[in-house]
Amino acid sequence: MSATKEKEQQTDKPRRRSRAERSEETRQALFQAAAEMVGEYGYAEASISRITARAKVAQGTFYNYFDSRQDLFDQLLPALGEKMLAYIRSRMGEATGPEREERRIRAYFDFLRDYPEFYRILYEAETLAPKAHRQHIDAIAGGYARALSRSWERGEMPGYEKRELEVVAFMLLAARGYLSMRYGFSGDRPGAMPEWVIEAYMKFVRHGLYDAQAPGSKPT
Amino acid sequence: MSATKEKEQQTDKPRRRSRAERSEETRQALFQAAAEMVGEYGYAEASISRITARAKVAQGTFYNYFDSRQDLFDQLLPALGEKMLAYIRSRMGEATGPEREERRIRAYFDFLRDYPEFYRILYEAETLAPKAHRQHIDAIAGGYARALSRSWERGEMPGYEKRELEVVAFMLLAARGYLSMRYGFSGDRPGAMPEWVIEAYMKFVRHGLYDAQAPGSKPT
Numbered sequence: 001m002s003a004t005k006e007k008e009q010q011t012d013k014p015r016r017r018s019r020a021e022r023s024e025e026t027r028q029a030l031f032q033a034a035a036e037m038v039g040e041y042g043y044a045e046a047s048i049s050r051i052t053a054r055a056k057v058a059q060g061t062f063y064n065y066f067d068s069r070q071d072l073f074d075q076l077l078p079a080l081g082e083k084m085l086a087y088i089r090s091r092m093g094e095a096t097g098p099e100r101e102e103r104r105i106r107a108y109f110d111f112l113r114d115y116p117e118f119y120r121i122l123y124e125a126e127t128l129a130p131k132a133h134r135q136h137i138d139a140i141a142g143g144y145a146r147a148l149s150r151s152w153e154r155g156e157m158p159g160y161e162k163r164e165l166e167v168v169a170f171m172l173l174a175a176r177g178y179l180s181m182r183y184g185f186s187g188d189r190p191g192a193m194p195e196w197v198i199e200a201y202m203k204f205v206r207h208g209l210y211d212a213q214a215p216g217s218k219p220t
Numbered sequence: 221m222s223a224t225k226e227k228e229q230q231t232d233k234p235r236r237r238s239r240a241e242r243s244e245e246t247r248q249a250l251f252q253a254a255a256e257m258v259g260e261y262g263y264a265e266a267s268i269s270r271i272t273a274r275a276k277v278a279q280g281t282f283y284n285y286f287d288s289r290q291d292l293f294d295q296l297l298p299a300l301g302e303k304m305l306a307y308i309r310s311r312m313g314e315a316t317g318p319e320r321e322e323r324r325i326r327a328y329f330d331f332l333r334d335y336p337e338f339y340r341i342l343y344e345a346e347t348l349a350p351k352a353h354r355q356h357i358d359a360i361a362g363g364y365a366r367a368l369s370r371s372w373e374r375g376e377m378p379g380y381e382k383r384e385l386e387v388v389a390f391m392l393l394a395a396r397g398y399l400s401m402r403y404g405f406s407g408d409r410p411g412a413m414p415e416w417v418i419e420a421y422m423k424f425v426r427h428g429l430y431d432a433q434a435p436g437s438k439p440t
Contacts, residue, residue, distance in 0.1 A: 042347070127262070127347045141402070159427065164420035170402050171395040171424060178394035179387065182361070200384035204391060207379065208428020 027065050029055040034076050039117020043073055043128040070129070077125045077132040080118055081139055087111045097156045098206045100147075101172075105201060108176050112190040119180060119190060137173075144169035159212025168209060175201065247285050249275040254296055259337020263293055263348040290349070297345045297352040300338055301359055307331045317376045318426045320367075321392075325421060328396050332410040339400060339410060357393075364389035379432025388429060395421065 017025075033055035037046035048069050052059045066072040091107040092100060112119055125133040148165040151157060160168070183197045184190050237245075253275035257266035268289050272279045286292040311327040312320060332339055345353040368385040371377060380388070403417045404410050 124347045127344045137401075159423060160420070163416070164423070167399065167403075167417050167420035168424060170398045171391075171421065174394035174398035175391040177398075178390045181357075182390050183387075196383070197387050200380070200387035201391065203379060203384070203432060204388060204428040207432040208424040211431075212423060212427040 026055075026057055026061065029057065030062065030065055030072065031076060031079055034072055035080060035115075035117045035121060038073075038076070038121050038124070042120065043124050073125075073129040074132045077121055077129060077136045078139065080115070080121060081136045083115070084108075084111050084118065085140070085143055087114075096151065096154060098202065098210050100151065101205050101209070102198070102202050104147075105176055105198060106193075109180065109184060109190075109193040109198075112180055112184060113192065116190045119184075122177075141166070141169050141173055144173060157209055157212065160209075172205070246275075246277055246281065249277065250282065250285055250292065251296060251299055254292055255300060255335075255337045255341060258293075258296070258341050258344070262340065263344050293345075293349040294352045297341055297349060297356045298359065300335070300341060301356045303335070304328075304331050304338065305360070305363055307334075316371065316374060318422065318430050320371065321425050321429070322418070322422050324367075325396055325418060326413075329400065329404060329410075329413040329418075332400055332404060333412065336410045339404075342397075361386070361389050361393055364393060377429055377432065380429075392425070 030051060033051045034046060037050050037054060041050075046069075048062050049059055051069075051072070052062050062072075066075070088104060088107040088111065091103055091110075093103070095103050122133075122136070125136065145166045145168075148157070148169055149162065152160065152162060152165055157165075179193070179197060179201065180190065184193050250271060253271045254266060257270050257274060261270075266289075268282050269279055271289075271292070272282050282292075286295070308324060308327040308331065311330075312323055315323050342353075342356070345356065365386045365388075368377070368389055369382065372380065372382060372385055377385075399413070399417060399421065400410065404413050
């Protein structure tokens with residue numbers, strides 16, 4: 001136990017949080033409530049009154065943090081996207097080549113299971129928060145393309161030119177989106193992805209990406 | 221010139237269309253107007269009055285054909301999906317293997333260029349006409365999986381088990397959707413897909429799908 005913690009216990013008085021800390025907590029509570037409401041009811045039904053009620057703050061407090069409901073929605077998906085990237089990064093370890101890709105897709109499906117509201121927030125955003133959707137896709141695809149570039153620089157994808165990696169990143173992002181739509185739900189909630197679907201995905205990725213020959217090398 | 225056509229010209233009097241034919245023409249005009257309105261303004265702004273004005277029919281006439289605006293929207297995407305499948309089929313010829321896949325993606329991108337409203341109708345449907353979206357995706361993915369099965373039965377994809385072809389169909393559908401989103405627009409309208417993007421796509425598909433080894437065969 002840390003010295004600070006001990007002192008807190010001895011005096012039996014919680015440390016007073018700073019104004020900035022409390023403000024950030026409220027902001028996070030509003031994000032969390034908005035995510036739950038959009039996940040459950042969609043953007044159209046996620047009103048400010050529902051969001052503030054869920055976050056247990058006064059309705060007027062909302063405007064200390066966001067200009068409007070749309071302003072919150074425009075920040076919601078990019079914020080969740082950051083969380084998703086951190087989640088996936090934490091699962092990558094030192095893996096390289098196709099194993100890295102396998103960890104990535106498994107982590108993505110696990111993220112959906114842990115944050116079931118993410119899927120609806122993402123797909124409704126294309127229509128109802130297009131600015132956020134564009135920002136999210138750019139950030140995620142950019143990160144993916146950079147990760148593939150590091151793999152490419154290790155010589156793991158000899159068949160590709162560097163600028164093609166962005167095309168690959170979009171194809172893989174697209175695939176995981178559609179595969180979760182088709183196979184990742186039991187009822188309305190994300191469930192475990194069937195193992196044979198991951199295997200079929202990995203077959204395509206392994207041969208398509210990592211086994212592709214360098215131009216000029218002998219075809220097999 | 222056919223005998224009928226000649227007769228029409230001789231009498232200089234157009235053949236009187238049957239009631240059923242006129243009814244079908246009105247129906248098609250409403251579909252066409254709805255497609256244009258949704259493509260331009262989105263489902264939310266595509267009101268019955270806008271649609272009937274564009275189709276040049278009285279507003280009340282609408283209800284002879286559709287129960288509601290939502291009923292029209294629910295039929296719109298599947299109808300366009302049929303049109304898309306016919307368009308792509310007409311371009312396939314006798315091609316087999318990866319060449320068939322290349323024709324398919326080129327035909328898809330050309331369809332988007334010729335029917336620029338399709339993209340918005342499709343992506344907004346996931347949120348605003350979910351029943352139509354589900355029906356469309358099932359129809360398109362089912363058709364794609366059957367086409368891949370015929371290819372598989374010709375022995376073109378020795379590395380795959382039959383049930384994995386549906387996973388592949390979803391991956392390829394997803395890829396063309398995301399690639400059109402990223403590379404297929406100049407400004408707001410679909411434009412020509414850059415040639416190098418199609419080449420990168422085909423590299424992935426050729427190696428991932430057609431060059432994949434049968435289980436048990438020697439790795440290269």
